[in-house]
Amino acid sequence: MSGSIAYAANLSVTPAGRIYAAVKPILWLAVGLLAVEVLVMAFEIRPYYLPRPSAIASGIMATPGAYLAGLWRTFLETALGFLAGSVFGVVMAVVFHRWLALKELFFPLFIVSQTIPVIAFGAVVVLWFGNTLFAKAVISFYISFLPVTVNTLLGFSSVDPRQVQLMRSFGARDGQILRRLYLPAALPQLFVALKLASSLALVGAIVGEWFGDTTGLGVLLLQAMYNENVVGIWATIVVSACLGMGLYSLVSFAERKIVFWGGEQ
Amino acid sequence: MTAFMQTDSARQISRGIAGALLVAAVWEICARGLNLPAYILPSVTSILAGMAGDLASLLEAARFTATESFAGYAIGCLVGMAAAILVTMIPSARSIVLPLATAINSVPVVAYSPLVLLWFGIGMASKIVMVAVAVSFTIFLSTIAGLDRVDRKSVDLIRSFGAGRLAVLWRLRLPTALPLIIAGMRVSTVRSVIVAIVTEMLGAYGGLGWVIYQAVLQIDFVKVWAAIIVASAISLAFFGAISFVERRYVFWSKA
Amino acid sequence: MLNRRNILAAFAAAVLGFQGFTMTALPAAAQDVVNASLRLKWLTQAQFAGFYVALEKGYYKEEGINLTINPGGPNLLTENLVATGADTFGLSGGTDSVFAARDKGMPIVCIGVAHQVTPFVFVSHKDGPVQTVADFKGKKITTWFTGANHVLSAMLSKVGIDPKDADIQPQQVSVTPFVDKQVDVVTATRYNELYVINQRVGKDNLNLFVPEDSGVSFPRDTLIVSEQTAAEKPELVEKFLRASVKGWKDAFANEKEAIDIIMKIAPTLDRAQQEFMLSEVKTLMTAGKASTDGLFTIDKDAVGSANGLLAQYGVISKPVDLDAAFNPSFIDKIPAGERRL
Numbered sequence: 001m002s003g004s005i006a007y008a009a010n011l012s013v014t015p016a017g018r019i020y021a022a023v024k025p026i027l028w029l030a031v032g033l034l035a036v037e038v039l040v041m042a043f044e045i046r047p048y049y050l051p052r053p054s055a056i057a058s059g060i061m062a063t064p065g066a067y068l069a070g071l072w073r074t075f076l077e078t079a080l081g082f083l084a085g086s087v088f089g090v091v092m093a094v095v096f097h098r099w100l101a102l103k104e105l106f107f108p109l110f111i112v113s114q115t116i117p118v119i120a121f122g123a124v125v126v127l128w129f130g131n132t133l134f135a136k137a138v139i140s141f142y143i144s145f146l147p148v149t150v151n152t153l154l155g156f157s158s159v160d161p162r163q164v165q166l167m168r169s170f171g172a173r174d175g176q177i178l179r180r181l182y183l184p185a186a187l188p189q190l191f192v193a194l195k196l197a198s199s200l201a202l203v204g205a206i207v208g209e210w211f212g213d214t215t216g217l218g219v220l221l222l223q224a225m226y227n228e229n230v231v232g233i234w235a236t237i238v239v240s241a242c243l244g245m246g247l248y249s250l251v252s253f254a255e256r257k258i259v260f261w262g263g264e265q
Numbered sequence: 266m267t268a269f270m271q272t273d274s275a276r277q278i279s280r281g282i283a284g285a286l287l288v289a290a291v292w293e294i295c296a297r298g299l300n301l302p303a304y305i306l307p308s309v310t311s312i313l314a315g316m317a318g319d320l321a322s323l324l325e326a327a328r329f330t331a332t333e334s335f336a337g338y339a340i341g342c343l344v345g346m347a348a349a350i351l352v353t354m355i356p357s358a359r360s361i362v363l364p365l366a367t368a369i370n371s372v373p374v375v376a377y378s379p380l381v382l383l384w385f386g387i388g389m390a391s392k393i394v395m396v397a398v399a400v401s402f403t404i405f406l407s408t409i410a411g412l413d414r415v416d417r418k419s420v421d422l423i424r425s426f427g428a429g430r431l432a433v434l435w436r437l438r439l440p441t442a443l444p445l446i447i448a449g450m451r452v453s454t455v456r457s458v459i460v461a462i463v464t465e466m467l468g469a470y471g472g473l474g475w476v477i478y479q480a481v482l483q484i485d486f487v488k489v490w491a492a493i494i495v496a497s498a499i500s501l502a503f504f505g506a507i508s509f510v511e512r513r514y515v516f517w518s519k520a
Numbered sequence: 521m522l523n524r525r526n527i528l529a530a531f532a533a534a535v536l537g538f539q540g541f542t543m544t545a546l547p548a549a550a551q552d553v554v555n556a557s558l559r560l561k562w563l564t565q566a567q568f569a570g571f572y573v574a575l576e577k578g579y580y581k582e583e584g585i586n587l588t589i590n591p592g593g594p595n596l597l598t599e600n601l602v603a604t605g606a607d608t609f610g611l612s613g614g615t616d617s618v619f620a621a622r623d624k625g626m627p628i629v630c631i632g633v634a635h636q637v638t639p640f641v642f643v644s645h646k647d648g649p650v651q652t653v654a655d656f657k658g659k660k661i662t663t664w665f666t667g668a669n670h671v672l673s674a675m676l677s678k679v680g681i682d683p684k685d686a687d688i689q690p691q692q693v694s695v696t697p698f699v700d701k702q703v704d705v706v707t708a709t710r711y712n713e714l715y716v717i718n719q720r721v722g723k724d725n726l727n728l729f730v731p732e733d734s735g736v737s738f739p740r741d742t743l744i745v746s747e748q749t750a751a752e753k754p755e756l757v758e759k760f761l762r763a764s765v766k767g768w769k770d771a772f773a774n775e776k777e778a779i780d781i782i783m784k785i786a787p788t789l790d791r792a793q794q795e796f797m798l799s800e801v802k803t804l805m806t807a808g809k810a811s812t813d814g815l816f817t818i819d820k821d822a823v824g825s826a827n828g829l830l831a832q833y834g835v836i837s838k839p840v841d842l843d844a845a846f847n848p849s850f851i852d853k854i855p856a857g858e859r860r861l
Contacts, residue, residue: 028361048383049384104276104280104281105280105281105283105284105287106284107281108281108284109284109285109288111501111504112497112501114455115458115459115496115497115500115501115504116493116496117458117462117463117473117474117477117493117496118459118463119462119463119466119474119477120477120489120493123481123489147452150448150452154448196403196452199370199373202371202373203373203374203375206373206376207375207463221376221379224379225379225467228383230380230383233379233380234380236376237372237376237380240371240372240373240376241368241372242371243371244368244370244371244373245367245368245371247371248367
């Protein structure tokens, strides 16, 4: 969050400096991969433990269609679940903020719902909704909404009551106070939660695919695991990492655009 | 969130229980009224009866899962916080470690479970490793976010009093970061139990996830729900414990 | 801006979600085509080649069935999905899981048995301490607690060993512990793990213990439908079986093509292993009564032998009514000549 702003602040203003800064992590990644390749060969580590990066790359290249199809499918499930979860999370936070009685009645249950292992929940969901994209999105939704609610409430509570009084003294109605004071105040916290929720939604989608799906990264992972295909497992991990990073970057990008006042440092 | 716990806890607790009872009542009515077979949704009373009958084995499984969760959680918190403090102390490491940590964290933790199971076997060690990995990244990112929150002016002020780097860390950054760190720790409690259970379902000698897996295959859905309830209870207790610590010791956090 | 974005997103999500949901709920259109699904017992592999061949070559479509094949997995129980109507047909674990389901009151019925003999064997090292079933006593044995454990218990009791006298543990995904000799006896399906073990240890360095040699038989890979489907749509069941038989015969006649089809659906599989799998499955599916009566024959004797055993181990509360659980009327409608290879 603010770390990325600090990072951006360190970027040089000149185009050359900017290019170098963008390329630096990639360079480090390349160096790191090369080091791993050499180490695995030098110590003759069995592929069972750690295959060479080149083996993983060729594994992906051998059947790129499967990974791309899986990537796309998992992305759709995640995106749906994440969006639904975020909206629901914010709405519930507003509801709980407004009506304390509802909060006291149901917020503990929200927390309890999260303690139900997603695998158990997933089994039930698949029974009810069948083998559809919708079912996997439901699982994603289920895992991702709570952090959004919790953090939005946290953000709401950081508002200075005197500011609320001030606005009321100007004749502002509840809805206006919500929109102009509470929601913007909650945005920084909300985005922390959204970043977490994006990765949780991805977990939900992948675990959801373990319930007999036809395509998806979770399916590839399961197949690789049960065929003892360690290269396949790593390949799927790499692709999942790309998807996860992509989602995280999207949310961070949105954050930088929306929460332009960022952190303090 | 702490405000939620502070004011009038008696009323809140009773309201919370009321909400739970309400849901339980609706569940029972649906299960009995619609005459749902056990493999779709057993009634609350039959689950409770099943729990009473299986209590010994459920508690044994609970012990397994709880141990894996707590151990992994403790290790994860320590590693995560230590790494975050290190990165803050050594700014140049930041541009490498942060993207790397984000990348590793982007992989759903469950994706590592096949690897961890292959490497560490199906004993408790693999579950503890999985929980530690899952928790450490959340704590790492929360701690970094918290440490970054510090107001520049406060840092300058305390520096002007001659405070060295370590003092700045200890007296300013850490206390300011504590609310966010504890928030991360709170969320991680439930995650740690879930990760332990998910990993157990892929292979274990015991534990609630293993019980659920077996019970599904034996078509004993009462046992599945009983195990789920026990798992939830453990998560809640864990969550409550950390919330309690937060309330007592992080008293300055506004929420 | 935040609100507008969220509202748009929510709307999009709702529309997409609803569409996905209704696509499964919509009944068949005005034509005579019926929508149905087949739930497999595991992830896509050559073990199910015949069904995929039938789908690819349009045999189901010819019979007026728009079939979707859903893979199974470690977290799914086919009986459950068929009983609740989530799937029309299921290829489930085996006679043991059918018994267990019927015992728990699940309204499913078996309409055909694929593997006529027990598909798994127990393997030990030739140069190890286990040379006969009697040697299992006190040794470290890994098995799956999804049915294979009952086979093991039955084999042990036939030589007078109490299962508690052997160190029986859940089997990992990997056979590496056995290869590394940390485990004395490992359970292997003929078509899957055995391939890997043969590759890594060498066929000649292994002892195989076949359940049938100990007088224990658990036919597996049972085709099931719900009682409701069997009663209300018998023609659908018969057509499904007919198309499936055709697909399997085709798969066994053109093994290479069948594997091509499987590889297309699950490209990350190991082709050599899949070819081995298909040839082993062929042996299993044409063993016993299937050699005379054809594929998917329900041999009541073979099936019934497990009944008493399972009751003995408390897997089922009492022996199951075989006639209610196994209904050969549908498969018998297809003449043996058509079902034989």
